[in-house]
Amino acid sequence: MDDLYRDYILDHYKRPHNFGELDPHDLEALEHNPLCGDELGVHIRVADGRIEDLKFHGHGCAISQASASIASEELIGMELGEVGELDADWMIELLGIPVSATRRKCALLNLKVVRGAVTGDNAWPA
Amino acid sequence: MARATPTADPAELSSLGVKGDFPILARRFDGRELIYLDSGATSQKPAVVIDALAEHLRSHNANVHRGVYALAQEADAAYDGARRRVAAFVGSSPRTTVFTKNVTEAINLVAYAWGRGSVAGRPNVGPGDAILITQLEHHANIVPWQMLCHERGATLRYLEVDERGELSLEQLDAELARGDVRLVACSHVSNVLGTITPVAEMTDRIRAAGAVSLIDGAQAVPHMPVDVDAIGADFYAWTGHKALGPTGVGVLHGRAEMMEAMEPFMTGGDMISSVDFQSAEWNELPYKFEAGTPPIAEAVGLGAAVDYLSGLGMERVRAHERALTAYMLDRLAEIPGLRVVGPPEAERRGGLASFTVEGIHPHDVAELADRGGVCIRAGHHCAQPLMRCLGVGATARASVGVYNEPSDIDALVDALLAGRKVFGL
Numbered sequence: 001m002d003d004l005y006r007d008y009i010l011d012h013y014k015r016p017h018n019f020g021e022l023d024p025h026d027l028e029a030l031e032h033n034p035l036c037g038d039e040l041g042v043h044i045r046v047a048d049g050r051i052e053d054l055k056f057h058g059h060g061c062a063i064s065q066a067s068a069s070i071a072s073e074e075l076i077g078m079e080l081g082e083v084g085e086l087d088a089d090w091m092i093e094l095l096g097i098p099v100s101a102t103r104r105k106c107a108l109l110n111l112k113v114v115r116g117a118v119t120g121d122n123a124w125p126a
Numbered sequence: 127m128a129r130a131t132p133t134a135d136p137a138e139l140s141s142l143g144v145k146g147d148f149p150i151l152a153r154r155f156d157g158r159e160l161i162y163l164d165s166g167a168t169s170q171k172p173a174v175v176i177d178a179l180a181e182h183l184r185s186h187n188a189n190v191h192r193g194v195y196a197l198a199q200e201a202d203a204a205y206d207g208a209r210r211r212v213a214a215f216v217g218s219s220p221r222t223t224v225f226t227k228n229v230t231e232a233i234n235l236v237a238y239a240w241g242r243g244s245v246a247g248r249p250n251v252g253p254g255d256a257i258l259i260t261q262l263e264h265h266a267n268i269v270p271w272q273m274l275c276h277e278r279g280a281t282l283r284y285l286e287v288d289e290r291g292e293l294s295l296e297q298l299d300a301e302l303a304r305g306d307v308r309l310v311a312c313s314h315v316s317n318v319l320g321t322i323t324p325v326a327e328m329t330d331r332i333r334a335a336g337a338v339s340l341i342d343g344a345q346a347v348p349h350m351p352v353d354v355d356a357i358g359a360d361f362y363a364w365t366g367h368k369a370l371g372p373t374g375v376g377v378l379h380g381r382a383e384m385m386e387a388m389e390p391f392m393t394g395g396d397m398i399s400s401v402d403f404q405s406a407e408w409n410e411l412p413y414k415f416e417a418g419t420p421p422i423a424e425a426v427g428l429g430a431a432v433d434y435l436s437g438l439g440m441e442r443v444r445a446h447e448r449a450l451t452a453y454m455l456d457r458l459a460e461i462p463g464l465r466v467v468g469p470p471e472a473e474r475r476g477g478l479a480s481f482t483v484e485g486i487h488p489h490d491v492a493e494l495a496d497r498g499g500v501c502i503r504a505g506h507h508c509a510q511p512l513m514r515c516l517g518v519g520a521t522a523r524a525s526v527g528v529y530n531e532p533s534d535i536d537a538l539v540d541a542l543l544a545g546r547k548v549f550g551l
Contacts, residue, residue: 004493005548036489037506037519059519061487062549106489 018072029117068110158499166525178430208429232363232378237270253279291319302335314346319468320475371428447477478525498541
């Protein structure tokens with residue numbers, strides 16, 4: 001079996017969860033991966049200080065799309081305050097595959113977008 | 127030394143048999159041979175270049191144009207000798223051959239020294255003027271002109287690329303006929319599409335229209351015979367590291383009258399003839415444009431690189447890469463869902479092919495190629511406006527050099543076919 005392109009990664013890539021537009025939405029952000037020109041945006045609906053619903057849109061590689069898809073399952077229902085605390089390790093652990101230095105930004109793009117939408121700070125997650 | 131004359135047999139041409147000259151290609155990754163198909167990004171270096179660089183640092187190192195001692199004279203001879211060989215390699219003159227850091231710096235030199243300059247009180251670029259570039263440019267040949275236009279209230283216009291990846295001389299004529307174009311900048315070979323642009327025909331028209339021409343030869347000089355004098359551009363830029371030389375040394379050739387009329391780009395040591403407390407006088411060409419200690423050892427390495435390429439013969443290098451590119455286009459066509467962008471014929475392109483594979487993102491294509499030990503590039507290739515014209519976010523790109531052989535292309539195709547299986551295609 002392939003270390004990186006595991007079955008569940010490819011499943012999420014081919015059939016990503018929580019992808020599309022969300023209208024109306026309360027928060028949104030759009031980011032580019034400067035390395036490859038990939039683009040990922042997010043729409044977030046907020047209720048009682050939590051992410052009530054969330055959808056990603058854009059295009060990217062298997063790692064970036066699968067990361068967004070997998071993260072979306074965890075992010076929905078999460079308190080906004082908690083989102084600002086999420087770091088790179090959270091995402092990499094959640095993804096569950098060895099991510100090389102060159103593919104790290106692919107895996108972290110979705111968290112950068114979501115944190116940007118929620119906190120206004122669009123720095124790369126450390 | 128000419129090793130052999132080109133023959134008509136593509137199989138014979140598709141290998142120059144020089145892989146053994148490049149030490150890095152003997153490396154193994156997890157026991158696999160290194161298959162290097164990213165020469166468009168940077169070339170590998172033959173032992174003669176590595177040795178020339180090391181030998182200079184080991185035995186001849188001193189600063190240039192300053193010392194009276196024998197060692198300093200050796201360094202001067204090595205540096206100026208490299209300039210003579212580099213100029214001769216592309217049919218230019220040492221006096222109008224400036225060493226820069228890379229092509230980016232060479233283009234910025236022109237965008238600042240010419241672009242911000244004036245002749246007899248008339249700014250070279252001002253409000254109402256236009257700079258004309260093309261849709262197939264690298265960011266290095268876009269952004270300096272954007273900055274210049276913003277600063278000067280000028281307009282930046284683009285020649286379009288058609289569906290075959292070609293430029294149109296008719297559109298160039300129409301743009302020039304508007305009468306406001308001050309400079310036209312164009313790649314000699316596109317780093318994404320591979321297109322060989324009609325630079326000689328273009329520079330004639332540009333000159334006739336009273337505009338200045340700049341050609342970015344980064345992807346041309348390492349791969350085909352280039353005669354800067356015959357092309358007739360006002361400026362022609364290229365870089366050492368893509369031409370088997372070291373990083374850190376680029377080249378700008380200019381027309382003497384233009385370079386003489388221009389103010390310096392950067393200022394400091396070596397580029398002056400005298401400095402008073404309040405003013406300075408500029409050194410003669412080409413030193414006026416080489417402020418500070420230049421890339422001496424790197425230039426020496428580049429001198430060895432052009433000697434090596436001359437030894438192979440650039441006609442033969444071009445015939446080899448054309449044959450190999452034709453083979454690559456044929457073999458890539460065997461892969462289901464693979465689409466190559468740019469001119470369909472190898473004749474019309476430099477030694478590269480950019481492509482997409484349906485169902486696999488270009489980054490994953492490059493990662494999967496690496497599983498087979500094959501180094502290819504993925505991304506926007508520093509040409510985001512062109513990617514938008516092509517309607518893709520990114521492509522994968524395989525590019526060849528003198529050391530590549532048909533078996534390298536076979537390895538790429540095998541890796542891509544295996545990669546499709548990983549993705550369940």
